[in-house]
Every structure is written in structure tokens, then in C-alpha cells.
Amino acid sequence: MIRTAREEDVDNIVELEAECMPHPWVTDDIRSLVTDDKKYAIVAEEDGLIAGYVGASFVLDEAEIGNICVSSSYRRRGFASALLTELEKELKSSGVTVIFLEVESTNTGAIALYEREGFVMYNERKDYYGQGKDALLYRKEIS
Numbered sequence: 225m226i227r228t229a230r231e232e233d234v235d236n237i238v239e240l241e242a243e244c245m246p247h248p249w250v251t252d253d254i255r256s257l258v259t260d261d262k263k264y265a266i267v268a269e270e271d272g273l274i275a276g277y278v279g280a281s282f283v284l285d286e287a288e289i290g291n292i293c294v295s296s297s298y299r300r301r302g303f304a305s306a307l308l309t310e311l312e313k314e315l316k317s318s319g320v321t322v323i324f325l326e327v328e329s330t331n332t333g334a335i336a337l338y339e340r341e342g343f344v345m346y347n348e349r350k351d352y353y354g355q356g357k358d359a360l361l362y363r364k365e366i367s
């Protein structure tokens with residue numbers, strides 16, 4: 225089930241971050257996604273567990289995806305695509321017309337996901353994450 229995150233999901237999302245991300249967000253960052261009315265967190269709940277989530281924030285008509293992750297045993301089952309679709313729907317209803325995100329150039333799985341979901345690369349920052357690890361900047365118009 226894809227749904228908006230609730231406060232009781234925060235600890236599970238923090239665990240998911242720790243599993244998936246090299247620099248995981250901490251509890252306060254995650255809680256703000258749930259409590260701040262300019263932020264969104266959408267979760268994929270499966271077997272009573274939080275299998276994945278996406279978090280984003282917006283200002284006026286521009287949003288930025290801060291993080292997306294799916295637990296390793298639930299990957300390649302369409303959860304990330306479904307999370308992005310739901311996020312896009314929610315952002316649109318808040319008046320957002322363009323979504324931005326940043327991804328490391330070696331993260332081929334995430335890049336494949338974003339490109340399949342219609343994100344287009346518009347810039348890159350060489351060696352942003354260290355030697356040979358560029359930051360790729362993507363955007364998607366949703367108006």
C-alpha cells in the first residue's frame with residue numbers, strides 16, 4: 225500500500241535510511257518530513273513493514289526530492305516508481321510544477337529509475353562527492 229507517512233512511521237523510516245543510505249538522515253530530519261506542511265513523506269507499506277519511502281520539500285511551485293529508498297529485499301518490484309507517482313500527485317495538488325533532485329553519477333540504479341520516470345538531466349557537478357563521483361542534477365516538469 226502506498227500512503228502518506230504518519231508520525232508513528234518515523235522510527236521505521238529512520239531504520240530504512242540506516243539500511244540504504246551511506247549518510248542516513250536522522251530522526252529529526254525524518255520527523256520534519258511528516259510534520260512540516262511544506263514537506264511530504266510517502267511510504268510503501270508491505271507485509272506490515274515500511275518497505276520504502278520518498279521524502280520531498282517544496283517552496284511555491286518548485287519541489288526537491290531529498291531521498292528515496294527501498295529496502296533491499298523489496299527492490300525491483302515497482303515500489304520506487306509507485307512512490308514517485310504518488311509523490312507527484314501530492315505535489316501537483318500543492319501547486320508544484322517542477323521537481324528537482326540530485327543523484328551521484330555512480331548510482332546507476334537510481335539514475336535508471338529517474339530517467340524511466342521522466343526526469344531529465346540538466347546539469348552536473350564534477351567530483352562533487354569525491355574523485356570520479358559527480359553530482360547529476362535532474363528535473364521533471366509536472367504541470
Ligand SMILES: CC(C)(COP(=O)(O)OP(=O)(O)OC[C@H]1O[C@@H](n2cnc3c(N)ncnc32)[C@H](O)[C@@H]1OP(=O)(O)O)[C@@H](O)C(=O)NCCC(=O)NCCS
Nearest residue numbers: 244292293294299300301302303304305327333334336337
Ligand atoms: C534506487 C531505488 C530506490 C530503486 O527502488 P526500486 O523499488 O527497486 O525501484 P523500482 O522497482 O520501482 O524500479 C523501477 C524501474 O527503475 C529502474 N531501476 C530501478 N532499480 C534499478 C537498478 N538497480 N538497476 C537498473 N535499473 C533499475 C528499472 O527500469 C526499473 O524497472 P524494471 O524493474 O521493470 O526494470 C533502490 O534501489 C534503493 O533504495 N537504492 C538505495 C538508495 C538510493 O540509492 N536512493 C537514491 C538516492 S539519490
